[in-house]
Amino acid sequence: MNKFKLYLPALLLCWSAQAQEPAKKWSLEECINYAIEHNIDLKQKVQDQESKKVDLSTSKNSWLPNLNAGVGQNFDFGRSPSKTGVIVDQNSANSSFYLQTSMPVFDGFKISNDIKARKLDLMASTENLNKAKEDLAINVASYFVEALYNKELLSVAELQVALTSEQVTRTDALVKAGKVPMSQLYDIKAQLAKDEVSLTEARNNVNLSLLNLAQMLELERSGQSFDISVPVVEDAIEKYMNSILPPDMVYNNAVAVKPQIKEQEYLLESQKKMLQVAKSGYLPKLDFNASYSNGYYHYSGGNDIVNTPFSDQIKQNERKTIGFSLSIPIFNRFQVRNSVRSNKIAILNRELMIESSKKTLYKEIQQAYFNATAAQEKYKAADKSVLASKEAFGYAEDKYNAGKSTVYEYSEAKTKYSQSLSEQIQAKYNYIFRAKILDFYNGVPIKL
Numbered sequence: 148m149n150k151f152k153l154y155l156p157a158l159l160l161c162w163s164a165q166a167q168e169p170a171k172k173w174s175l176e177e178c179i180n181y182a183i184e185h186n187i188d189l190k191q192k193v194q195d196q197e198s199k200k201v202d203l204s205t206s207k208n209s210w211l212p213n214l215n216a217g218v219g220q221n222f223d224f225g226r227s228p229s230k231t232g233v234i235v236d237q238n239s240a241n242s243s244f245y246l247q248t249s250m251p252v253f254d255g256f257k258i259s260n261d262i263k264a265r266k267l268d269l270m271a272s273t274e275n276l277n278k279a280k281e282d283l284a285i286n287v288a289s290y291f292v293e294a295l296y297n298k299e300l301l302s303v304a305e306l307q308v309a310l311t312s313e314q315v316t317r318t319d320a321l322v323k324a325g326k327v328p329m330s331q332l333y334d335i336k337a338q339l340a341k342d343e344v345s346l347t348e349a350r351n352n353v354n355l356s357l358l359n360l361a362q363m364l365e366l367e368r369s370g371q372s373f374d375i376s377v378p379v380v381e382d383a384i385e386k387y388m389n390s391i392l393p394p395d396m397v398y399n400n401a402v403a404v405k406p407q408i409k410e411q412e413y414l415l416e417s418q419k420k421m422l423q424v425a426k427s428g429y430l431p432k433l434d435f436n437a438s439y440s441n442g443y444y445h446y447s448g449g450n451d452i453v454n455t456p457f458s459d460q461i462k463q464n465e466r467k468t469i470g471f472s473l474s475i476p477i478f479n480r481f482q483v484r485n486s487v488r489s490n491k492i493a494i495l496n497r498e499l500m501i502e503s504s505k506k507t508l509y510k511e512i513q514q515a516y517f518n519a520t521a522a523q524e525k526y527k528a529a530d531k532s533v534l535a536s537k538e539a540f541g542y543a544e545d546k547y548n549a550g551k552s553t554v555y556e557y558s559e560a561k562t563k564y565s566q567s568l569s570e571q572i573q574a575k576y577n578y579i580f581r582a583k584i585l586d587f588y589n590g591v592p593i594k595l
Contacts, residue, residue: 171372171374172374172375172376173373173374173375173376174375174376174378175287175288175291175375175378175593175594176594178287178291178360178364178375179283179284179287179288179593181364181366182283182284182287182363182364182365183280183283183284185364185365186283186365187365188279188283189276189279189280189283192272192275192276192279193276195272195275195276196269196272196273196276199265199268199269199272200269202265202268202269203262203265203266203268203269205265206258206261206262206264206265207262209251209258209261209262210250210251210258211250212248212249212250212435213248213249213250214246214247214248215246215247215248216244216245216246216247217244217245218242218243218244218245219241219242219243219244220240220241220242220243221240221241221243222238222239222240222241223238223239223240223241224238237446237447237452238446238447239444239445239446239447240444240445240447241442241443241444241445242442242443242445243440243441243442243443244440244441244442245438245439245440245441246438246439246440247436247437247438247439248436248437248438249434249435249436249437250434250435251432251433251434251435252433252434252435252471253431253432253433254427254430254432254433255426255427255428255429255430255431255432256423256427256430257424257427260420260421260423260424260427261420261421261424263417263420264417264418264420264421264424265417267413267414267416267417267420268413268414268417270409270413271409271410271411271413271414271417274406274407274409274410274413275406275410277406278405278406278407278410281406281587284587284592284593285584285587285593286363287360287363287364288580288583288593289580290356290359290360290363291360291375292576292579292580293356293359293360293576294353294356294357294359294360294375295375295377295378295380295576296356296572296573296576297349297352297353297355297356298353298375298377299572299576300349300352300569300572301346301349301350301352301353303349303565303568303569303572304342304345304346304348304349304350305346305349306565306568307342307345307346307561307565308339308342308343308346310561311335311338311339311342311561312339314335314544314547314557315332315335315336315339317548318331318332318335318554319332321550326550327550331553331554334553334554334555334558335554335557335558338554338558357373357374357375358373360373360375361373380575380576380579391516391519391520391523391582391585392516392585392589393516394509394512394513394516397512397515397516397585397588397589398508398509398512398588400589400590401508401512401588401589401590402505402508404590405508405588405590407504407508408501408504408505408508411497411500411501411504412501414497415494415497415498415501418490418493418494418497419494421490421493422487422490422491422494425483425486425487425489425490426483426487428476428479428482428483428486428487429476429483430476431473431474431475431476432473432474433471433472433473433474434471434472434474435469435470435471436468436469436470436471436472437468437469437470438466438467438468439465439466439467439468440465440466441461441464441465441466442460442464443457443460443461443464444460444464508588511588512585512588515581515584515585515588516585518581518584519578519581519582519584519585521581522574522577522578522581522582523578523582525574525577525578526571526574526575526577526578528574529567529570529571529573529574529575530571532567532570532571533564533567533568533571535567536560536563536564536566536567536568537564537567539560539563539564540560540561540563540564542560543556543557543559543560543561544557544560544561
């Protein structure tokens with residue numbers, strides 16, 4: 148018991164240290180990688196990809212020979228054929244077994260074209276998976292940027308509380324010096340209370356945005372332990388100021404690298420191979436066949452029956468065959484013709500889908516370009532607004548500290564300054580995100 152009392156403070160100290168251990172701060176790259184690794188929809192697409200691999204393996208194995216074996220046992224009672232083939236009064240038992248194999252020699256290029264089609268289907272499924280990863284990365288980035296935005300708004304709210312707290316102290320001194328009336332102190336304290344409410348809301352917004360991001364990543368029991376690292380984005384802003392490319396330049400690169408276009412192109416080529424598979428129905432088929440069979444006969448019920456020994460029958464009844472079989476299609480109720488027509492229609496539909504995908508891609512790039520340029524201009528304007536409102540607030544603060552203005556005038560200038568900071572922050576992160584989207588279409592990975 149005494150030892151427990153001795154170690155108890157140390158245990159409590161260790162527990163307290165663990166409880167206060169700072170949370171890991173996740174970067175955007177870490178968030179994206181974690182989401183890609185744990186997302187359920189992506190895991191399902193991986194399984195779809197594995198299914199395509201199985202289909203390809205099945206198609207390749209079509210070249211292999213098949214091998215079948217069988218055994219049989221028959222009994223005849225009353226009258227049955229003798230060794231000479233004459234039906235006599237006797238009973239017989241027949242044991243037999245066989246082994247046979249066959250393999251395609253020529254199938255009208257059906258198997259080879261089917262293998263090519265399955266390879267293209269696998270490549271298409273890979274691009275579909277890549278497209279899903281890109282979409283997930285964009286969604287994660289949007290939640291991450293929202294969290295950064297709310298974190299900066301929290302800093303603005305904390306600044307406002309600090310500024311107002313300083314003014315409460317100064318106003319109290321001015322009241323005691325008889326330079327301003329007591330009502331000024333009440334008004335500035337009321338403003339402080341409003342700022343503290345705004346600070347509470349800002350903290351809640353940060354927590355909610357972090358929670359949304361954690362849920363997007365499908366983190367288990369993240370709670371209060373989840374946080375993100377704040378990158379230096381000002382360098383990124385300067386980088387992107389003169390690097391926004393026009394839509395045509397971005398599209399020319401995007402159409403060659405974006406997975407949604409490559410997927411459709413692979414599926415088109417696969418459909419063309421399936422057309423060749425359908426056309427193979429017009430061509431003859433040549434197969435190689437081989438077999439081995441044997442049996443044992445036992446007769447009973449007759450007076451003059453003499454059964455050949457088992458070992459002799461195995462030697463005598465043995466049969467080996469090899470050969471080729473040629474199948475020539477003459478008329479199959481127009482099944483091949485209709486299959487060819489269906490595949491030609493599917494090819495035309497796939498070509499239309501590619502054209503539609505390219506048009507959609509170009510529209511998205513156009514929208515991303517104009518969104519980026521608009522966000523850029525808005526950020527420049529917001530930057531100027533912050534400089535102007537900061538100067539105005541400094542002037543209003545000096546007047547208030549000198550007792551030459553009211554709390555209302557001071558609070559109004561501070562509110563305008565706070566609004567301009569919030570607008571600048573919003574414009575900054577909106578511009579960064581829009582520029583990243585444009586880079587994304589240009590094949591650049593999303594990172595901060």
